Amino acid sequence: MRQHMRPHLRTSAAFVAAAAIAAAVPVAAAPAAQAEEGQPSLVISNLPPTSPKPGEVYDESVVVTNKGTAAANGITFRVRLTRGLDFPENVQGCTYSTIEDQVRQALCELDTVIEPGASVETPVRFKALPNALMEAVQYGTGPTGEAPGEGFDDSHRRLTLTADSSADLVAVGDDTEALAGDKQSVTVKLRNDGPGWIQNQESDDLTALMVQIPKGTVAAEVPKECAPFGIDGPSGPGGTPRKAKYVCWPADATIDAGETLSFTFMLEIKDDAKTTTGEVKATSVYDIHPKFDKNPANDKAQIRIEIPTDYEPGPSTSGGSSTGGGSTDGGSSSGGNGNDPDGQSTGGTGSAGGSGSTGSTSTGTTTGGTGSVDGNLASTGSDGTPLLAGAAAATAALGGVLVMAVRRRRATAKSS
Template identity: 25%
Template sequence: MFKTSSGLRVLGRAGGAIGALCLVALGAMPAASAAPVSAASADDPSAGVVLGRMASVDGVEPGGTVQVPVGFTNTGTEALRKVWLTYTLSHGLARPDRAEPPSNCTYSTIAVVDGESDRTEVICEFDRTVRPGVVHAPGRQLAFPVRDSASYEVVAVKAEIAGHPYPGDNFTPEVPGTAPAVEPAERPDATPAPAGSAENSRWDVADVPVTAVNTADFRVTGARLRGGVGDTVPLTVSFTDAGPGWVQRRDRADAARIVVKMPSGTTVTRADPYCHSTGSGEYVCGVDFPWVEEGYERSYAFRLRIDKAVPGARGSVGLIGASRPFDTDAGNDEVGIRLDVTGTAKASGGGTANSGAGTALPLVGAAAATLALGAGAVLVVRRRASGR
């Protein structure tokens, strides 16, 4: 979610369990300083641009396209000579093909930075007089491809009048579109924002939620261990987002957490650095970021000393934490760790490659049903008074 000093404008209510976890668009970066190009000064309190209210887009299909109905009002007292619109697309929305964006738009990809997932940014320059008090909208709304990994997405829209926007850090060179240019057209049928209502004289920002019909299958794997008393054996377990959707947590916590319970009669001599002990042979492990892309896999390595033989000793690996309404297959959310103790006690530890190689237990079947993520989605348009 964007970091902002202003609040949220709530246009609808969440329904069902889906609101517990959602994907969010990534923060926009500050605009580069440039001389104002409008007839009214961008620093003039009487100048301003305000985006219209935009409904969420629900039930989109992976492989299709999505359009966001953007409109804006010049709330100042003088005409503007130029307006820029920036669309920031979350991971599940692909950058458009070069033949798709108008020639007055550019696009670039922003790679993973500051713990945020990758995203695409499309910047359109409208070099046309924009009269005050009238709603304007692009003559043709842009269409963005929906990836197979799409689930909870956001298109962040920014309108500004203070100069060409800066696309952000760690971005690829901007690529111009080749389709015919699109200019804003007046919409006399639409209700304009009141004069002087702009919270900032230079820009306005809104988030448009987009939800896709998709699932994401979180899985864990366990292991089967073998060794004698006194041996130290390796244990490797793992977490996977088997897709097809990706997931990002709204609360910025780890996208997934797993708990590893060690078999009785063992002591952990070395734990994975992404895991911490909760006592009694139990460890909680996280992932690198608050988001996981489709196909993400993370392994956790431990070393266990077999202290004594306990008949039927078993441990487990399981998912814990926030609910996962997107995951319709609970059969692979918890698996076992089996320990077979062989031979007699040894005078000292050590073990070999033959004494403790862990093998992954078979996974239970893949997701068997499709969850319509669009139902009851949160309809939120967030406004902020700070720069990108």
Template identity: 25%
Template sequence: MFQTSPGPRALRWTAGTVGVLALLALGATPATPAAADDPSPGVVLGKIAPVDGVEPGSTFQVPVGFTNTGTEALGKVWLSYSLSHGLSRTELAELPSNCKYLTIPSVDEAPDSTEAICEFDQTVKTGVVYTPEKQLAIRVRDSALYDHVRVGVNTDGFPYPGDNFSHPVPGTAPAVKLVEQPDATPAPSGSAKRSFSDATDATVTAVNTADFKVAGARLKGAVGDTVPLTVRLTNAGPAWVQRNGDTRGAEIVIKMPAGTTVVKNDSCLKRGSGRYACGTGPNWVKEGDEENYTFQLKIDKAVPGARGSVELTGPSRPFDTVTQNDKADIRLDVAGGDGASGGDTANTGAGTALPLVGAAAAVAALGAGAFLVARRRAHRR
């Protein structure tokens, strides 16, 4: 919800952090000067300090302030708040009626997000810092961990976020307006990077964990068979994880059992003899997400005691406090071999097959002996 002041539940910060954040939010940060002869209007947002140590289920605020650095007053301004997957706005009943809320689904390049856009139909003077009279309260979801808020100011129409967003839904709480902050230092005239908009980002780090785990497999077959292998990577949550830049969300290395050859592999890279590296495509893994990696293995020969593995690798995981499920075995039972690689030969049938073979040989030997005795007796007669 929008709140007049942060209050005791808004953020678990120190008093010094709150003071610094407020000063940064209300004072605008100079940007690269525009050309001196550019007559276009301009707006400059103040920077927002990182938000650290928030708890799932709590709410916090990002104090937003901006300056009209153009030469003429503005008649309308929009403020937008883009919230990453682990964050959300509060209930629509607590969202002002001059704000709208919408959702943006996940695409290949970005995870899903939510957006709150507020319209201020009022005069905005030049050279003055403005802030909403009540700042937006943002809720920390159970899945929050490494999140961010992107705040934008726009003077050129409703800033639709892109394709495939939901229909904007207006809030029902009383409308809020922009108020002047005469004690704040405005951004210099002509310092806007763009004529009609500006944006800034704030990182949000929650106190949370995410359990990445892997699952191996147990295979059965005979020499010469081709058998399917599927291993699984799961984020058991509760948090989602988004990495920086092009870093994959999670990675694993698979070591195949000795005596096998991979004849089909859809999505992993070979890393030496019998070793394959796999990972998530994007740089994020949502809570509850599963990735299955499939192979076709040809059993070339039976190797007693041979065993493969699947293991988490890649970037560090300080959020993952459960380590016993970071590695799993790939077991292969070969029928008719010298023993099963998993150490459990009864499951292959070999334990019963060998006694039967011995019995058959004994019966055959007994039959041959009886035949010879009968021939000798007949010859004597």
């Protein structure tokens, strides 16, 4: 009886040159099982589990046993590796390629005969790359020795593994200005600072970004990758508007090391809204913190929308009394986005926070002289450089009016 083998992890130059598939080695015969008359029926053993560090080589073997009633005259053995793994070297008799989703494949022809009840042993070797983390290995042959299909059975198996490494998820929020009653887009991001790439190979608890819509705003347009979040998971189709909380994840459930995913929401600002905040969090679709993320300090970030509410008009510059001016509680912004989301605003919920900073847009009128109003909203970009998003001005010698509306956007965390 063949003993269960422990994985061997090696980093020496000799083993980096190890083959992915080598010549089959005969082992002791096993009793034949019932099979279709005159047909081989091949079964392979399971590879031992492993958790290699980047740079290590996995060196194990599987046993191929013929439980049929006829000999298998030559077999095709295939190995496939996800993108964080690779073959140490090319071996004669094997054809190598890269197929969809960056999967590396070796298709090897083993020139051997396996009689009914007999077995052969063949090695499976691979190395962990610097970006290794959530990986899978497919290995085996077809029931009669042909190349395996896409499913898994006794002759074609799959090993999932998690490398001894990590990935650092980073949530990136947004900082912007809007006017009450207006619309404003916000873009939030999920970044993978590595070193490992991310694609869950074992469950449907995929890496995701949780988005809490700021209080006093309504999500009018929602990315299709973002679904409403219920008590403990997604609770509706992606793109559903007017919910308080969303969970967003990539369609292919994959985030490479160094990759940033962006999700843009169009928000309706309520007429009575004040400066408000929401939150984004790096997590999973079921809001479970991933074990591979060892740095939770950058998992959360803020969505902040500054909404000006007060304005003091400037002094009159000529004779006559000023009767106009004052603050505005709403109105449209000349720098805003004119996209019209479907439906009517029904309100939104979310985490509240932040205090309103002073700023305004105002229109004044005068009689009997020349009046003026003066207002300015500083705009700062993510790198500290002033950005002017929109402005409009009109002046006249008598009864002059100045109107200015601006937008400000500051990234609250570094973006790629």
